[in-house]
Amino acid sequence: MAGQPRIAIIMGSQSDWATMRHAAETLDALGLAHEDRIVSAHRTPDRLVAFAKGAKAAGFKVVIAGAGGAAHLPGMCAAMTSLPVLGVPVESKALSGQDSLLSIVQMPAGIPVGTLAIGRAGAVNAALLAAAILAVSDEALAERLEAWRAAQSAAVAEFPQAEFPKVEFPQAETP
Template sequence: MSISPPDGCLVTVLMGSESDWGVMKHTSDTLKSFGIAHDCRVLSAHRTPEAASSYIAGSEEKGVEVMIAAAGGAAHLAGVVAAHTTMPVLGVPMVAWSLDGLDSLLSTVQMPRGIPVGTLAIGKAGAINAALLAVSILANKRPELKTQLKEYREQQKEKILATKLDF
C-alpha cells in the first residue's frame, strides 16, 4: 500500500494511534494558525511499518520539510521516521498506560548517534511546541513566517504582562 501526503504539504504530523489525536490536534491547530499546509495521519512503527516507510518516502518526494511524530509507550515512531529520512524529525512523547509519559520520553529522546530526533515535552505542551519549532525551521527560508512567529511571541508576551491577579 503506497500512501503519501498531499501535494504542497510542508509538514507531516504522524501519531502511533488514534488516541493520540486529542493531544496532536493542538499541533494541527497551531500549524493552521500559521497557514502551514500539513497532513495528519495515524501510522504505527510496530503495526504498520511498511505503510510508515512508504509514507516517509512519499513525504520526501512531495517536498515535505519537517516531520512530527508522536507516540506513547514504546514510542518508536519518531525514531523509525528519523531512520528513513534526513529531514528534521520532531518527536512528541505521549502519556500512555504507565509512568505518565516518562517511558515515552525516554524512548523518543534516547536515539543512537547519527539518527537525531528533536524531542519536545510530553503531551500538549510538546504538541504545540513541535508545531512552533516546525514553523521556526520553515521560517529560515520564508520571511513571512519569521514575521508571523515574532508576532505570535509578542502576543504571548502581551498576554502575560496583562495578567492581573486578585489578592
C-alpha cells in the first residue's frame, strides 16, 4: 500500500478496534492505505477537534468513524469537517448496538453521516463504501473493487453442501 492514506479510521476506544479492524482488513485487501486512531468524543474532545478540523488538510478524503453506546464520535466529526463521514455503530453490551445505531443515524439536517450496519458487517461495508467513493476518480481502484466483488460472488456455492458425508443405506428388496 503505497502513498499517503486517503482514509482515516477513527474509533472511540481501544475496545472498538475489535469491530473496526474489519474495516482496516477490508481496506488492506483492496490495497488502500489507511490511518487508524483512537479519538474519543467524550474522553479526548480536544483530540477529536484537532483531527476533524485538520483531516482535509492532512490529505484524507473519507473518514470511517466507529463508536458504541452514546456514539457521538461520527456526528461530532461530521460537524467539524466537510469530508464524507461513514458511521459504524459498535455493538454494545446493554442494547446490542441499538443505542449506537440510533445515536449515529439520527443526525440533524445539514450534518450528514452515512450510517452502516451494527458491528462487523457495518465495518466491512464502510470500507467498501469508502473505496467506492474514492473509485469514482480512480480507475485502478475501481478495477480492484470490481475484482473484490467478483471474488466474493465466486466464493458463494450454487448449491447447499451437506455438513456430513452422504451415507448410502441398502435398499430393502421388494418381493
